[in-house]
Amino acid sequence: MASSRAVTEAANALELPRGHEELVRGLWRAARAQRLAHFLLFTGPAGSGKWLAARWLAAGLMCARGPGEPCGACGPCRRVAVGSHADLLVLDPLAAEVERIPVAWVSGGDDAPGEWIENFLALKSAEGGWRIVLLREAERMAHGQNHAQNALLKTLEEPAPGTLLVLETSRPDRLLPTIQSRAHVLACAAPGAAVTREVLAAHGHAGARAELAARWSRGAPGAALELLARSAPESRAILFDVLRGARRAGEVQQELWELELELRAGTERARDRERAAWLLAQAHALLHDAWRAGSGAPLDALVHGDLGASLAAAWPARRAALAERRLLELAQACVDIGSNLAPEQALERGLAALAE
Ligand SMILES: [Zn+2]
Structure with missing residues (x-):
């Protein structure tokens, strides 16, 4: 899974999820009060920033000064930023270039990556804090006997203390109702045209092209960036x-x-x-x-x-x-x-x- 895109992804781990900062701050407050759910589902339109929000949440939980905004300077923050934190497993089908998330990503087996969800969440924390799995575009898990969604349900039955499983999807309707009902669902609406223009400007896009992309994206910055790319x-x-x-x-x-x-x-x-x-x-x-x-x-x-x-x-x-x-x-x-x-x-x- 070590493609160049995976490296780029890791570098985005501390990027501010514009428009969703308050949502994530609320989750850090819940964590400080020992009330954070073990299973979160970030939903919203494609490009709305929900994956960035999930990344930022995890970074802020790992930060030595957290739970709170990741400082970017401490050891855990730096390890999260380069993708080497031993207690954070990021499973990204886009970076791994897989169309369908295999059941092995959940419960191990022949084509399992180095680490998989069930095993990762069962192991003790390496740094003494949270043990976190982030799974992008969760709708790429199939369901049915011996498929990833059904295997995941088993993992959800008895969450170990200090563990957090976070799924991200723009198609929650493709997840089993039994998965949806167990998750604490966090809706990330598109943050809007003004934020989208700011994000585009920060990425060096201005002028007529940027204006078109902002309009077409319906206020989803990630979608606008993709349109330009x-x-x-x-x-x-x-x-x-x-x-x-x-x-x-x-x-x-x-x-x-x-x-x-x-x-x-x-x-x-x-x-x-x-x-x-x-x-x-x-x-x-x-x-x-x-x-x-x-x-x-x-x-x-x-x-x-x-x-x-x-x-x-x-x-x-x-x-x-x-x-x-x-x-x-x-x-x-x-x-x-x-x-x-x-x-x-x-x-x-x-x-x-x-x-x-
Ligand atoms: Zn930090």
């Missing part, structure tokens, strides 16, 4: 040209394909699939908004409403019935990437659906 303003411009007939689909395919996109998948083939799926999702969102604008929806309510009157003009109301069919074709192209369609062909089909 995936050239969303550039791909939107190209896709809109196709939609309004200014450029032909065949003309732009290569250009779209070569845009700089920060992708997560490990293999070349998987990255191609991820790239095609992302571009098709962008095309789908754009056509959806054009259709709604053309049917009289207020521009302010639409993600791509910044395009103004030209958005409504791109798909006039008389073509409404056609839009529904084209949206289905786009969605189908996306589904087919996983089965019988090469990613480049899926994009070609999607662009054809977008064009006049």
Whole structure:
């Protein structure tokens, strides 16, 4: 699990979770009063900062001056920051590049990582404080016999004192009701446009691109950063040209394909699939908004409403019935990437659906 991304992740361990500071401070207060639950579930939209909140919580529990804001200077803080604290297990399927969290991450076995949840929480604290597991995108655990979610339920039955299990997910509906009901659920709403602009500025993004990303992210800073890392303003411009007939689909395919996109998948083939799926999702969102604008929806309510009157003009109301069919074709192209369609062909089909 020691990919370069895992290292980057570790460096973010002490980053302030903008918009969720009070929530985490409340948890530290509970810890100081010996009232912190053993099992927490951070939920909220993708990119809202809930994973940062979970990381910050753990760092503040480990800090020699804690529970409270991590000082960043003490031994435990430094070990948390570089990912070497013996009492903190961070399981990140994105960094590990696994689509599905294997049951071995929970209860050990053949393809277990060096440490797994059940074993880790059963061992004594190495530094005398908390023993903490953080699990990102918990919805990637399957459920059913011999699957990770069911194995996790067993772990939850008798939590040892001083242990904390934290799950993070934007899809709590994919977790077993028995898991959800046992967790102390912490909802992290998107912190909003103002915070998102500040986070973008802190990452060196300003101007029109940043403004677009802030708008499209619906106030989720992580989502805005991802949009910029995936050239969303550039791909939107190209896709809109196709939609309004200014450029032909065949003309732009290569250009779209070569845009700089920060992708997560490990293999070349998987990255191609991820790239095609992302571009098709962008095309789908754009056509959806054009259709709604053309049917009289207020521009302010639409993600791509910044395009103004030209958005409504791109798909006039008389073509409404056609839009529904084209949206289905786009969605189908996306589904087919996983089965019988090469990613480049899926994009070609999607662009054809977008064009006049
Ligand atoms: Zn500290």
